Amino acid sequence: MKPALSVIFFTVFSGLGLGLAIWLVIGQWCQNCAAAFDPSRFFTGAAFVFVFVTLGLISSTLHLANPKNAWRAFSRFRTSWLSREGVLALLFFPLAALHIFSVWNAAQLALRLVTGALVIACALAILYCTGMIYACLKTIPRWHTWHTPAGYVLYGLTSGMLVFCAIAARGEGEINGWLRIALCLLIASAILYSLANAYEKPEPSLNDALGFAEGRVRLLDVGHTHGTFLTNEFGFRVARARAALLSSCVYLCAFIIPIIIVVIESSMSSQGMLGLAAVFCTTGFLVERWLFFAQARHVVMRYHGA
Amino acid sequence: MTTPLSFNPPPIAFDDRSQQEIHYTTCYMCACRCGIKVTTEAGKLRHIEGNKNHPTNQGVLCAKGGAGIMKQYSPAKLRHPMIRRPGTQRGDALYDPISWDDALSMLTTRLAHLRATEPRKLAFFTGRDQMQALTGLWAQQFGTPNWAAHGGFCSVNMAAAGLYSIGYSFWEFGAPDWDRAKYFMLWGVAEDHSSNPIKIGLGKLKANGAKFVSVNPVRTGYSAIADEWIPIRPGTDGLLALAMVHVLLDRELFDAEFLAKYTNAPCLVISNPGHADDGLFVRDAEGRPVVWDLNSQSLQPMKKGVAPALFESRGNAKTVMQLMAERYTAEEYSPANVAERCGVPAAQIERLALEIAHVAFKETITLPIKWTDSYGNVHDSVTGRPVAMYAMRGISAHSNGFQTCRALHMIQMLLGALDGPGNFRSKAPFPKPIPPQQLPENDAAVMDAPNTPLPRTPLGFPTRPEELAIDAQGNPLRIDKAYSWESPIAAHGMMHMVIKNAANHDPYPIDTLILFMANMAWNSSMNTEQTQAMLRAKGENGEHKIPFIVVADAFDSEMVRFADLVLPDTTYLERYDAISLLDRPISEPDAAADAIRHPIIKIDRDVRPWQDVLVELASRLQFPAFTALGGARKFKDYPDFITNYERAPGIGFLSGFRGKTGDTPLRGEPNPNQWQAYIEAQSFFAHHWPDNMKYMRFVNKDYLDEAARVGFIGKSEPIVMQLYSEPLQKFRLAGQGLYPGPIPAAQIDKDRLATYFDPLPIWYDTQTVSAPRHSADAARTAGEATSAAHAQTSSHDEYPFHALTQRPMMMYHAWDSQNAWLRQIIAQNFLYMNATKATSLDLKDYDWVWVESWNGKIRCQLKTMEGCEAHTVWTWNAIGKMAQAWGLSKEASEATHGFLLNHLISESLPAAQNARSVSNSDPITGQAAWYDLRVKIYKAGPGETGVWPKLTFGNRS
Amino acid sequence: MSTANQTPKKLGLAIDLDTCVGCHACAVACKEWNAGSKMTNGLPDYDAYGKAPSGAWFNRIRNYELSGDPKFSSANTCGADSHPQGHIPLSTLSKTVNVPMSCMHCDDADCVTVCPTGASYKRAEDGIVLVDPAKCMGCNYCAWACPYGARELDEDQGVMKKCTLCVDRIYDQALPEAERQPACVLACPTNARHFGDFADPQSNVSQMVAMRGKQEMFPALGYNPVNAYLSMRAPVSAPQVLDSKPGLLARLAQRVNKAISL
Ligand SMILES: Nc1nc2c(c(=O)[nH]1)N[C@H]1C(S)=C(S)[C@@H](COP(=O)(O)OP(=O)(O)OC[C@H]3O[C@@H](n4cnc5c(=O)[nH]c(N)nc54)[C@H](O)[C@@H]3O)O[C@H]1N2
Ligand SMILES: Nc1nc2c(c(=O)[nH]1)N[C@H]1C(S)=C(S)[C@@H](COP(=O)(O)OP(=O)(O)OC[C@H]3O[C@@H](n4cnc5c(=O)[nH]c(N)nc54)[C@H](O)[C@@H]3O)O[C@H]1N2
Ligand code: SF4
Ligand code: SF4
Ligand code: SF4
């Protein structure tokens, strides 16, 4: 699949924003739990959420060939994951506003719990929907697995958590508890990524594509000399070596470096490098997302001999 | 999740018919000439579809036909007459506009001078047109023999072999009976002129459960759906066919009645080696060939009441059938002996023969149709041997194609599978006498007479050496050397030799070359790069070797860019055209048919239909047929000419709606409203034959009477099919020095006549035609030819591959790369090679390779396939283009990646020792031997990519 | 796998793989009809006369080679075995197969399910799958969901386009009845394309499928295409004449010519 930069940015940044939102809600709930979260950082965080999610949403419209009809995308939420994502994304802003409002007004914990839970549910649902947009496609076997929504949710939570930690670290209090969660998330993400990466769903063959049970079919000619919409959209192939290289890059940036930073930072008092960890992690996930598309093979390419 | 359904879908937006107009005309995206229904909206094309009522395409439309709309939008359309800019060279492609008035007066002055002095200095050759009746008449009226259409480089082998054997032919004049055939053999056809009819036919065969066998080195297109595909080694079909003849004869699987009654199988042939009558027929006092009559036990001509003996020897004479039995049952023609050479296992050859015999004789069709034969016998039914065959350029484009095609006709005659239900049927105005009684003009004095039309047409069918177009010294009279010793039966002329001969002033210089609808500077020439050099060539005096070149074309072709004067034509939707029975007919076996085109789109540029230009020039030059008594012009324009011109009383270009009131078809007075009548009748006319005239037309009295009445043939008499061709034998006698008439002087001509003009079909290795003596003195017989072939292995080893082209179904020669839709389908051609073979040579898909013949080399890109005979490589024809021609940008992939094989094919063969170089043609008909090409192939070096040679316009010395 | 959608009519095409010669006539007829159709509203060409011409098409023809299917094997071997430079074994002859592909109007058309705007829809009455260009936002998602490559974006207008099953022909009362057929079906010179209602067991197309059998593309994906590809038949074989024997020349001495009078 052609890795469209707008979609890569959209999914990574809105994922990060939504993950961050979830942690902000939780952090603000348990300001004084095992790990501390300085409430004064809440609004900084919220501002980040707003920027990331909005940027993500804007960039998601960049790949539309006819954005003036984008508003119609909310109409088919009963059947389309893409529509659901849109509707929920739209819902997210008022919910988030409500929660911020309740926090701003230092409302009752119960109210903050309710509005916060709504935000969390909405954010998780959006992440899940985004994953399902891809996972529901039977035409792309590599995506058509639970790894996909799991990845979208988990990677959102993870990158969000690192940003959350970086923000939290600027405030008062001990954040090692959060760092431990971050560590767990990073490790879980790394495991999921290795699983997804190693996962080779059997791809249907050209024989399947054409419905020939016997013999072996090979392509003779595709019937057009130059590229078509189909070859442009689906014809992208990344070389194995390049994919392997980029994949190590994902491990390094998204997981290894952040883990090292988190581990080091847990034992330090200043914790100034957490921002760096978030940047690395996000960069790693951008590469992951690029590979997510680049390595996916659409079955229609079988007809083209690929 | 189940798909949501829409119970309230948006309304369907239909075409607004109130804004539309419907017109019927004839497609010209190729020479198939299908009927089309054209919908226009506000004067613009909306839709083109097939005309359901049209006999040719019955409603279907091919890819090219559908893309006709885009031709109208082609940026390559010429816009006004042009003259080469002073100071520029041919091929620089720099032109100044010139008005029609100036262009026509300039041309008239030049032509008038030639006509008054040396008419032969005008050469007029035409390509993909279907108006040879008009262009031929024009040349004849001008008084030059130097006219022909493209047939010589196209398929004259098929036409000539048919017309010298069965009275009609695979090429254009006959068609398989698709509805009734039970077995169909297709030899060397990728697409054919009958593009849609063949496809419709294959669909019918499939629906009827007939068996379809395709003999073709490559499995694409039609061959893809064949029940049996025979990947024959190119150039060896004659061997395969004659081995089938071997089986049929040896096992007595032939239609004795058909042979005895309708062919010259019972005619007695004199055997008198070394004498002038050797190989000629025994004739009676009136000169008629005789047979041994079993009834009267005497020699009789074939006439009513005679029972001809098939196998007979009388004195030194034997029947043709006897000769055939002796020759073809010999071991040389046995399947086992030819199998390796053809690449077809012996058992398969034998099985094919036994299968067609089964279908012919055990699955015979009988129709209860009463008919009368020419001898006066009334038959209650017609019998059909439902084995149909069709063959085209896979056979004809080899230098042994004429004899190979005759071998195919021999199979048909043995089976009696001709013009009956289920087999290969004739199309009006054919069958004609064998060969048609029309001799080419060959009188030098007549040709040189100033301002005088030729009494005979430039083209015809010689039957003996006296009828060649040569002078007293034996030199060719025509610029293309057709009807010379080198190509005695060049019935369609030899367009592929015109530029070379004219540039070499051989046999003489010409002044003006008019090319109409032929892309001779590119895909239609052999040896393209050198051909361009010949077009540019100048003599010591600084004058061009070919002083003046006029090109009449509708588009910015490569050839246009080498012209001195360009006369722009219209598109097919903008003009009147007559598709005439006097020309290549669109008839079907069940109906004589012709058709018209008429303007549907208004002309928006300064262009004129070439037909109008021809009538205009003819009038200005005062050709007798175009000039009334007193010198006034007879015809206002082309439509007027078509309406009123009569070739013979009552016979004109269009056969429909004749007579003052339009009710005498085929023959009748001119009808002033004929065009209108055609337009109202959806632009075609079909005269359906009654049942009693549908079959056996070569001896069908009612049909032949009618054919004679309407002028298809001279008189109604049986057309006896010629297994044995006496005309060939006369030429052979000339080669042997035995003929009591003209005899060639050069040894090579003698050798070629003696070797190849066998009166019975033979096979010979195509690589021997430039020097029959050296390689295959007597390539007469297959056995020897096989060993001769082995003797030739050195050349075969050096160039181990046969290199062929195929017609892509969705492209027409040069025409369609300008078409925005068709070029999306194919804008680059590849060289295809057998995949296993490629692996053995370490070649793979998309490798750039060098392809080298003795004539030169090219670089192109390779693709592999399984369905390709292992010694064969091939590509799609005419996809490669010169950069910037055809309205394409400089980087168009047709020019950067597409290629032509033509560079590798030379128009002349390397001269053998002490011999003249001869043209790369069939030694009998002069048919261009495109597919004799042999090449070697090797991987291009690192960095060697892109097509080579990459010719450009502009100065090249 | 989901259960197949049932529409009262299932209009679609039966395409005969045994008869298709790969001529592209249907592809061009489709392009031609739709380029001017009000329903499709134009079908773009890009770089039409330039370096790499391309454009949107609803029907494309591809060619394949099938080897090793015993149904089509034969003793002949492409001549490779007998080549003097080495014996290249070629087991069986391969069969070239031409495959035209356009929208299959699937019963379970995920392209419709996934469309967020509702621009893609499947008509309840006849099962035809269409795009409403007025609603499409050009997200390409439906094309991703289509295994058959049936959808192509009109880059000029930014909307997705696809085979309409010539809905603007088959229901156009202004057309003579015989012409209320898809353009590609009318054009097909070999009669390899047939239009009809697969929900009606008596229809031409259902009968053909019953007689000939069909092959489904990507059956495991569960789209349940309505269009059917009629399978390639086993090659027709002809009997041979058996009651004949070689040796004409030897028999000629005794052979008596039969008198057949003219
Ligand atoms: N679409 C389309 N239609 C056309 C044309 C076009 O350009 N495009 N051109 C028109 C013209 S001018 C002509 S002359 C006709 C020609 O129509 P065809 O006769 O179909 O011409 P070719 O494409 O040359 O096909 C020759 C076939 O013979 C095969 N072949 C080559 N050598 C041999 C051999 O030795 N033995 C056998 N058995 N087969 C062999 C080739 O593989 C190829 O399939 O088509 C006409 N129709
Ligand atoms: N390698 C190789 N070369 C071959 C062949 C092959 O098989 N292999 N085949 C040969 C054969 S059989 C043939 S017939 C030739 C075909 O060769 P040509 O007869 O030369 O056909 P085209 O190349 O199509 O060129 C015809 C010209 O007609 C012009 N034209 C098109 N429509 C009109 C019109 O309406 N009016 C006018 N005035 N001009 C028009 C086109 O612009 C083009 O310049 O090619 C031959 N060349
Ligand atoms: S075969 Fe095609 S291009 Fe040729 S005349 Fe017929 S419809 Fe036109
Ligand atoms: S073929 Fe593709 S576009 Fe057509 S209905 Fe099926 S999934 Fe949708
Ligand atoms: S491209 Fe248009 S039709 Fe396709 S899914 Fe997006 S909005 Fe729907």
Ligand code: SF4
């Ligand atoms: S049914 Fe109409 S839209 Fe669909 S492929 Fe055929 S011609 Fe094209």
Ligand code: SF4
């Ligand atoms: S028009 Fe018919 S024969 Fe030609 S490619 Fe289409 S389906 Fe096949």
Ligand SMILES: [Mo]
């Ligand atoms: Mo030709």
